[in-house]
Amino acid sequence: MGCGNSKVQPEASRKGYVSVVQSLVAFSKVRGDDEPSKQREKRRGLWFSVSLDNSRLASNWQAQLRQGCRRDEAERYKDKFEPRVTARYDIKALIGRGGFSRVVRVEHRATRQPFAIKMMEVEAQEGREVCASELAVLRRVSHGNVIQLIEVFQFPQRVYMVLELATGGELLDRVVSRGHFTERDATQALQMALAGVGYLHDLGITHRDLKPENLLYYHPGPDSRLLVTDFGLATFAATPEVSKPDGSDSGGGTKGDRSWSLRTTCGTPEYMAPEVLLRKPYSCAVDMWSLGVIAYIVLSGSMPFEEDNRARLFRCIVRGKYSFHGNPWQSVSNLAKDFILRLLVLDPAARLTAAQAVRHPWVVTMAASSSMRNLHRSISQNLRQRASRSSSRCPSSAASSGDANAAGWVGKRKSRSSTGAEQLD
Missing domain, CATH: 3.30.200.20 (Phosphorylase Kinase; domain 1)
Structure with a gap:
């Protein structure tokens, strides 16, 4: 993976996975005078509930300062x-x-x-x-x-x-802030995500940018529903017959039609399906690949596909090269791994649909036969290690990302131009 988590070729995400995990270690420096202002703005007290008292106080002070700055900015936009x-x-x-x-x-x-x-x-x-x-x-x-x-x-x-204003935080925020996280908790989140994605697919809508940052809880309570958000790259599926001559998406498709074919190369690289990177016509199955990546992250705190270089990252994805090595995978059930394996399938026709995924035994039973071991420590450690590696490779990545927003609604460019996928050749 390269520096940051930019989209290809619509504009870079305003809050990538890198900046999410960087917030786990951001308060190792209580004084942030030498940090870029945008990086300081992205800190959240929610991540530091187990920090030392001085870090908690610094978090509260900065949260109040940040809130005041945003109110000032809002005043300017009122005009x-x-x-x-x-x-x-x-x-x-x-x-x-x-x-x-x-x-x-x-x-x-x-x-x-x-x-x-x-x-x-x-x-x-x-x-x-x-x-x-x-x-x-x-x-x-x-x-x-x-x-x-x-x-x-x-x-x-x-x-x-x-x-709607979603105030419960992103999916990974909730995972880290709980202090206790099991496979059962993972299935609860994935059930809601699958329900939303399956509904979209039934309408002929492909999201094309599913990732933890775009899965938000409606409120902070434990019974909050999880929302699929950010439709800046979403589109109605197009059949090959109605695709535009330049290969871009034209919309179309009908409910229940699985012959959808889209062509625009877009999304966030780490979550893009192989067929997108290879510039093949694709369907809503690309969203299911992304959900497989999300499930892997939620259960481990690490990415299935990660390389320093974007070309190498793309090669890993198109080869489907990933593993279940290291912590906490030895404590994760075979059913959970099977769920991921059936989503991270190179052949989109063999990939689980949303309707099939929600009926997978691991999801249906809510991991009843799985170990109830707390995965929180391993997940947090992996996130911290990843943040440390990312900071050493690209210390300015957080500064280059725009300010995140609680509702997850950040504008996207909808450029139809080609992407870095040609580096695979």
């Missing part, structure tokens, strides 16, 4: 918001920013209910395309495990999407 929007919603804080968008936390003035508003710039053609693509998906979905669009305000220069 850009249309009066029709601010008449209904009170702007509270900036959550994140992207190439074409700004995301703010708001409260409905009448009900005081919190939401997120994604403001998208649509003057440029590329911004209009991104917005139209995302709206097409969000307007179709209504499921408990998929982020919900509440309403839309459309103007000539900007579009405002009012969304």
